[in-house]
Amino acid sequence: MLRFLRKLIVYHFFIFCLVLKAQIKEDTFSRPSESLKTEYREKKRIEEAYNLLKNNKEKEAYIIAHELLKKTLDNRSKTNVNLLLGYYFNSRQINDSSLFYTKKALKYNKLIKNDSLKNRTYSLGYNLFGINNKRIGLLEESRKWHRKGIDISQKFKEKNLYYTHTHGLALVYSEMGDYKSALNLFKECLTYKDNPTITYGSYINIGSIYAKLNDYKSSNDYYQKALKLSQQKENYHAIAVIKINLAINYQDQKDVDKATTLYNEVILLSEEKEYKHLSLIARLNKGSVYKDLKKYNDAEIAFYSALHDAIELGYLDDQKLIYDNLKDIFIAQNDYKKAFEFVTKSFEIKDSINKLQSDKEIDELEVKYKTLQKEKEIKVLQVENYNRKLELKNQDEAIKNLKLQQEVQKKENENKILSFQNASEKKLNEITLLKKDQEIQETKLIRQKGIKNTILYSFLILLVPVIGLLVTYYQKLQTQSELNKKQEEISGQKISSLLKDQELKLIKASIEGQDKERKRIAQELHDSIGGNLAAIKLQLNNPTNSNKEDYLKTINYQIDDTYEQVRSLSHNLIPKKFSKNNFCDVLEEYFSNIGKSSSLTTSFVVYPRIEIDFLEEILQIEAFKIIQELITNTIKHSKASSVELQLNLVDNVLSILFEDNGIGFNPNNNNDGIGFENIKSRLNKIYGTFHIDSRINRGTIINIEIPTLTTIANEI
CATH class of the missing domain: 3.30.565.10 (Histidine kinase-like ATPase, C-terminal domain)
Incomplete structure (x- = not known):
């Protein structure tokens, strides 16, 4: 019997909340509050959105996030909003949307300057990549992202994020069948006491591994520890997972009544809390119980309902498993035609999984090729830098030679200065004579300036009244332009009011048309249908003694006529x-x-x-x-x-x-x-x-x- 076992996916949204709060506080206190009021309000809205998501008000958080995406945000705010949407879709197990918004968040995170918050965001994004890839069956891809998350959290000493990724990696190893590695990692997670979600998640998964190893006593002991802790914390998701695993233990021990009862409880709880993934697991296991009991009709119903959930969630492994079980059911019923259809669908799903894995490998090879190219470019740049250093050394030697030449020139200049001093003494005598001539010329210039000043003063006296006239004319032009603007505004308001009146008239006309249509319908009901019904009633109240067959044909004809009138009237009411x-x-x-x-x-x-x-x-x-x-x-x-x-x-x-x-x-x-x-x-x-x-x-x-x-x- 194929076992359908899905372990707990640990949601660490509270980590994201702490990171986001820290980012908001850092940005708020590092800049002046007055110049960034709008940005501060947007960050408050982001904080409000993640609080709503944390308190299970997911739709309100979703609306706020999409409103914020329409606005002009900085790179850190864009990162936080997109990561919030990634966690929103992850909580609803819509994997494609969660991956899409997580990629956008990390794209904007690249543009932020390097700090601890940036690295925490990378680690949170890697966790989402690991969870979503594991859900859709890409285990190698999931393991790769959790390892990246462990490396970055160790590098920057993020203890909580380290155990988050360790727990996720343990889940991947458990899915791959490496139970020894998975148990070691889960037990390592039990040493971390600051996050109860990781603790009871580890209890559940250790119990699941022991159940796979047929050690049901140890399995039930760990399940009871997890159940006690999850009931204290009111974690209904964990309670549902524990009940699924207990039901699997009962199923393996052939106690099918207890197993079926627990599966039904999980389905009811999952539908109430919208845990679609857990509902899928319960339906799959319930179908396998009915299949083992050879209750093929009940098993077929359970598998079809599980198939609907698996297609909606995009879980390829589960779809393949359901098709294989349906094939076995129809083979047991000798319906080989349907069995062949489900075999074909199973192979198609298998091919699509292999194709996705190969596409990922191709992407990794492209990344490696690009990194090699960048390394070559870096080596070329290093050679160029070495050549530049050599050029700088040559330039230093040239500067030393220039300094020696300057010292020689200084000595030559000193000799020239002595010769200039002798020549200057001769010129001093000539300068004294020139000064006397300048004094005579200055007296002449003073007289000329006095004449010019009198001319300027008289010109200014004439200029003042001319300027006054120009100022008054300019003020009149300004007042006239303001009057023109006000008149334009008044005319614009009149035009807008006229347009609104016309719009209201159109609306009133449409309402009047509806009233007329109602009156027409009432008149049609009264005249045609009412008249026919009255005639039918009169004939039924006063039956004649003539031929009964003709009598019934007449009434039947009138009823058909009334039906056709009602039908045509109802068709006229539907908008074409x-x-x-x-x-x-x-x-x-x-x-x-x-x-x-x-x-x-x-x-x-x-x-x-x-x-x-x-x-x-x-x-x-x-x-x-x-x-x-x-x-x-x-x-x-x-x-x-x-x-x-x-x-x-x-x-x-x-x-x-x-x-x-x-x-x-x-x-x-x-x-x-x-x-x-x-x-x-x-x-x-x-x-x-x-x-x-x-x-x-x-x-x-x-x-x-x-x-x-x-x-x-x-x-x-």
């Missing part, structure tokens, strides 16, 4: 846009038309577009009407100049984020109007939630979440 076009295209066209016909600047973002287009038509209609109501309220009350709409579909939840930059309002003091009441009534029909974030002079953000699966199930 959604039946002929994609929902996202219709919504984008509507949103762009609003921007073209008004002064609003609109922005529309949707992801994933194809999955949202394939949502149920009823949900699309209600979402479209809710968005219409939000835009109507914005045009009427917000005085906004831009509107942004985002649609996201994550984990079968449609998220509608509507934001404007208007005047805002206080949600606590604002009584709900008809518009908000209509939105709430529509959301109640489809089990949606409605959150408003608005402040005076700060705009409004409205977040709506609609569960798609709940809506579809209730419609069915």
